[in-house]
Amino acid sequence: MAEILRYEHVDIAYNGISAVQDVSFSLREGEILGIAGESGSGKSTLIRAAMGLLVPNGLVTRGDIRYKGKNLPDLPEKELRRLNGREIGMIFQSAGSSFCPIRTVGAQLYESMTEHEKLSREEFRSHATALLGKLGFPDGRRILESYPFELSGGMQQRVGIAAAILLNPSVLLADEPTSALDVSAQKQVVEEMLLVRKTFGTAIILVTHNIGVIRAMADRVLVMKDGRVVESGETRQVLEHPRADYTRTLMSAVPRLRRA
Amino acid sequence: MRRYVAKRLIQLIPVLLGITFLSFAMMRIAGSDAITELYGDKGAVAQEIIDARRAELGLDQPFLKQYVSWLGGLLRGDMGTSYVSGKDVFQTFISKLPATLLLTALSILVTVVISIPLGVLAAVNHDRLIDYALRVLSFIGNSLPNFFVALLLMQLLAIRWKLLPVLSNGTGIRSAVMPTLTLAIAMSAKYMRQVRATVLEELNREYVAGAKARGVRDRVILWKSVLKSAMLTIITLLALSVGSLLGGTAIIESIFMWDGVGKLAVDAITLRDYPLIQAYVIWMAIIYVMVNLVTDLLYHALDPRIRLGVSRE
Amino acid sequence: MSEPTVRIQKVRRNTLKIRLIVFGALAAGLLIGSIFSDYLTPYDPYLQDLMNTKAAPSAEHLLGTDRYGRDMLSRVIVGSRASIFSTLLLVAIITVTGTVIGLFCGWHGKWIDTVLMRISDMFLAFPGLVFALAVAGVLGGGLHNAIIALAAISWPKYARIARSQTLAQKETLWLKAAKLSGSSTGKIVLKHILPNIIGPILVTSMLDIGTMMMELAGLSFLGLGAKPPTAEWGSMMSDTRSLLTTAPWVTLAPGLAIFVSVMIFNLLGDTVRDWADPKMRGR
Numbered sequence: 001m002a003e004i005l006r007y008e009h010v011d012i013a014y015n016g017i018s019a020v021q022d023v024s025f026s027l028r029e030g031e032i033l034g035i036a037g038e039s040g041s042g043k044s045t046l047i048r049a050a051m052g053l054l055v056p057n058g059l060v061t062r063g064d065i066r067y068k069g070k071n072l073p074d075l076p077e078k079e080l081r082r083l084n085g086r087e088i089g090m091i092f093q094s095a096g097s098s099f100c101p102i103r104t105v106g107a108q109l110y111e112s113m114t115e116h117e118k119l120s121r122e123e124f125r126s127h128a129t130a131l132l133g134k135l136g137f138p139d140g141r142r143i144l145e146s147y148p149f150e151l152s153g154g155m156q157q158r159v160g161i162a163a164a165i166l167l168n169p170s171v172l173l174a175d176e177p178t179s180a181l182d183v184s185a186q187k188q189v190v191e192e193m194l195l196v197r198k199t200f201g202t203a204i205i206l207v208t209h210n211i212g213v214i215r216a217m218a219d220r221v222l223v224m225k226d227g228r229v230v231e232s233g234e235t236r237q238v239l240e241h242p243r244a245d246y247t248r249t250l251m252s253a254v255p256r257l258r259r260a
Numbered sequence: 261m262r263r264y265v266a267k268r269l270i271q272l273i274p275v276l277l278g279i280t281f282l283s284f285a286m287m288r289i290a291g292s293d294a295i296t297e298l299y300g301d302k303g304a305v306a307q308e309i310i311d312a313r314r315a316e317l318g319l320d321q322p323f324l325k326q327y328v329s330w331l332g333g334l335l336r337g338d339m340g341t342s343y344v345s346g347k348d349v350f351q352t353f354i355s356k357l358p359a360t361l362l363l364t365a366l367s368i369l370v371t372v373v374i375s376i377p378l379g380v381l382a383a384v385n386h387d388r389l390i391d392y393a394l395r396v397l398s399f400i401g402n403s404l405p406n407f408f409v410a411l412l413l414m415q416l417l418a419i420r421w422k423l424l425p426v427l428s429n430g431t432g433i434r435s436a437v438m439p440t441l442t443l444a445i446a447m448s449a450k451y452m453r454q455v456r457a458t459v460l461e462e463l464n465r466e467y468v469a470g471a472k473a474r475g476v477r478d479r480v481i482l483w484k485s486v487l488k489s490a491m492l493t494i495i496t497l498l499a500l501s502v503g504s505l506l507g508g509t510a511i512i513e514s515i516f517m518w519d520g521v522g523k524l525a526v527d528a529i530t531l532r533d534y535p536l537i538q539a540y541v542i543w544m545a546i547i548y549v550m551v552n553l554v555t556d557l558l559y560h561a562l563d564p565r566i567r568l569g570v571s572r573e
Numbered sequence: 574m575s576e577p578t579v580r581i582q583k584v585r586r587n588t589l590k591i592r593l594i595v596f597g598a599l600a601a602g603l604l605i606g607s608i609f610s611d612y613l614t615p616y617d618p619y620l621q622d623l624m625n626t627k628a629a630p631s632a633e634h635l636l637g638t639d640r641y642g643r644d645m646l647s648r649v650i651v652g653s654r655a656s657i658f659s660t661l662l663l664v665a666i667i668t669v670t671g672t673v674i675g676l677f678c679g680w681h682g683k684w685i686d687t688v689l690m691r692i693s694d695m696f697l698a699f700p701g702l703v704f705a706l707a708v709a710g711v712l713g714g715g716l717h718n719a720i721i722a723l724a725a726i727s728w729p730k731y732a733r734i735a736r737s738q739t740l741a742q743k744e745t746l747w748l749k750a751a752k753l754s755g756s757s758t759g760k761i762v763l764k765h766i767l768p769n770i771i772g773p774i775l776v777t778s779m780l781d782i783g784t785m786m787m788e789l790a791g792l793s794f795l796g797l798g799a800k801p802p803t804a805e806w807g808s809m810m811s812d813t814r815s816l817l818t819t820a821p822w823v824t825l826a827p828g829l830a831i832f833v834s835v836m837i838f839n840l841l842g843d844t845v846r847d848w849a850d851p852k853m854r855g856r
Contacts, residue, residue, distance in 0.1 A: 009577040016584035053469050056386060063577040073580065077478070085475030098470025100485040102492075102563065111484065112474035163474060278695035282704075286711060387585065403836040405787040407794050407810065408828035415821045507701025511791055526795055529710030541699070541707045548700040 001028040005171055010063035012045050019045045020227045032204045034218030042227040043207045047173040051090055052080045086116045089169040093176035095160025099148040106144030109163055116167055131162055135192055154185030161192055172204045178213055190216050215239055223247045268553055279545040283538050284327050340535035349535045359431050360509055360520030366436060367443035375448045379455025401449025406508055410442045410515045427517040439516045451501050458493045462486045492563055499555035506544050589848055596841040603837055607653035614647035627820040637822040645826045655805040659716050660786040666724045668778045671731020679739025693729035709797040719798035723788055738770035776849050780842040783835040790831050806831050
């Protein structure tokens with residue numbers, strides 16, 4: 001499968017303090033890449049860099065992030081915004097807060113769609129409700145007319161997914177999408193993301209500290225510690241036969257459920 | 261929502277009682293009352309006459325009784341007569357109030373027109389040159405005493421460059437310029453900082469990153485989401501500024517001879533005209549409390565989170 | 574594969590320490606200057622020179638001379654003592670009174686808390702200077718009365734801060750432990766609560782110095798504060814108001830002094846606030 005996103009020797013620093021060092025990896029079409037690590041390992045920073053969300057204090061001080069021939073950190077603001085949403089989408093850890101609290105979800109989704117395409121409100125509404133329907137929301141209209149706080153945590157997260165895939169991007173960056181949820185909602189979100197990959201062929205980078213989610217979803221995984229990649233490879237390989245000491249420690253910390 | 265309004269209105273009552281009580285007590289604590297002012301305490305008038313007059317005016321009653329009867333008069337619109345002019349205090353006060361309200365309104369208008377755009381500009385250009393320049397200006401404005409600014413403006417605009425009349429001539433536009441500018445400078449300096457801080461806080465919220473991630477342009481994010489959210493807070497902050505404005509008008513009106521209640525109060529204080537001082541204190545407090553109440557209700561009406569009855573996170 | 578691109582990052586230097594030292598030194602200088610003001614005057618502030626009245630600022634007289642030929646710079650320097658010290662005294666009174674009341678309310682709670690807080694709410698219902706004006710007016714002039722007036726309306730702010738801080742402290746683990754171990758009330762308050770709440774209170778105090786200085790000078794300007802012969806910047810300005818047309822420097826010089834002092838204290842206050850903010854320290 002063709003490669004669509006590549007990080008080459010990326011260093012990221014916040015106001016002079018290094019957060020990510022010399023990270024390189026590539027993402028292929030339709031692939032789900034997991035990035036595992038503890039909080040502070042730099043994994044969120046890594047993916048936020050691709051969409052220009054490091055401002056005001058962060059900067060990719062070295063290295064390149066290549067997407068379809070473009071070098072993302074050097075793109076002018078205008079071009080980057082054109083890519084955001086349309087080609088690369090992001091799912092936030094707390095999707096509810098990724099929406100403005102005093103405007104309806106529908107208004108904000110319409111706003112993001114019209115930044116990329118011309119379409120009427122009716123067209124948007126049918127597209128959006130159809131999408132929400134596919135994601136398991138039978139009453140999409142009601143969701144669109146709601147304010148973020150009116151939806152439950154799980155619903156917010158799934159609406160976040162809908163917002164990210166509204167324009168069918170080729171890459172989805174998921175920043176701890178399940179961390180704020182209870183177990184059943186987690187399962188739903190995981191299933192939904194797998195469905196997205198299956199239906200649309202979207203490549204996903206999944207950043208999380210939850211090894212179970214990695215195991216359930218990722219084809220390949222990178223393990224990060226203190227801003228560096230300590231191990232990478234196929235998920236099963238890394239999780240069951242870790243080579244780096246840190247990975248081993250990480251795995252041993254995960255409780256294994258045994259069947260009675 | 262309606263219940264909230266009712267609740268706030270009821271809460272108003274003890275506050276109003278407190279205001280009137282404090283004002284009344286303050287006058288009595290001064291140790292002076294009408295009689296001492298009239299006759300002095302030099303002994304030129306016989307003590308019996310003094311006592312008789314006191315009894316006539318009900319000033320020999322116990323404190324609380326005096327307060328209650330005074331309060332009754334207050335509710336009827338009777339605030340006594342001026343020691344100096346003999347005229348009805350309430351009437352005198354009401355006649356001068358419009359001038360002060362005009363000045364206050366103009367100052368608020370000028371402040372809003374200056375501060376909000378500049379505050380937003382500073383926030384959006386966070387840490388760049390324009391932000392620093394604006395912060396320095398705001399800082400200087402905060403450190404200038406208002407009477408100093410008044411005199412400075414007077415010296416420059418009226419005396420040296422002869423653009424405006426030195427003292428107010430009625431309540432026309434030309435007379436209003438300097439007092440308004442003086443008040444607006446101090447208020448703007450403070451307010452601009454608050455606007456900047458509020459907008460900056462909003463800009464750092466996750467939903468701004470969310471919108472960026474969905475490809476929305478900065479300008480659209482600013483106008484449609486950030487400013488909408490910030491407006492609520494900005495309006496509330498305005499109410500707080502009104503408070504210091506109401507107090508500040510006294511000095512400014514006095515300097516420029518602007519014929520409002522502030523000047524009335526300062527003159528009354530100089531002449532020890534207690535009923536007038538009392539009226540000033542009470543009315544300014546009531547206006548202040550009302551402004552705060554209205555702002556609070558406005559905030560509750562505008563924020564959909566509160567309007568729809570869900571508790572804020 | 575080509576060499577990875579390098580981008581230079583502009584690092585925002587943390588100037589906190591420098592600012593603290595510089596502004597602290599300036600403020601200290603101001604204080605020391607006002608203590609030793611008598612020795613710092615280039616001329617005798619009371620010496621009249623009727624040949625040289627109302628002279629504009631020049632090399633000899635940096636701030637000009639007043640209607641009696643007295644050097645304005647010297648008069649301004651002398652006025653610093655009253656202006657600065659009365660402000661500091663005022664702020665000290667407000668801070669201590671407010672903190673004590675707030676602490677008391679937070680610690681004891683119950684009806685005394687409700688009563689005192691209602692009283693403080695009453696004071697807070699008055700806009701800014703309004704009540705202070707009236708109180709100062711009623712008490713008559715004089716710097717001490719102005720201080721009392723301003724203190725009367727300013728303590729509630731500190732009481733509120735102290736109270737909420739105390740309440741927060743009461744919930745902490747170490748306080749509950751101290752209580753359980755049987756420490757006396759006095760000891761708990763002094764050793765455990767006070768040191769922890771003093772931070773935000775002191776920051777607020779520092780930030781208020783500038784405002785209080787302006788309000789005190791304002792009252793003096795209206796004739797409700799310092800009276801002659803006390804040399805104070807606000808009253809100096811109102812005494813010489815009539816000279817605005819002919820010799821504006823006489824009226825404006827003390828104003829400039831107020832401005833500079835307030836600026837220095839505000840700068841220091843802002844820096845102290847930044848220093849106390851955990852986000853800005855250490856980075």
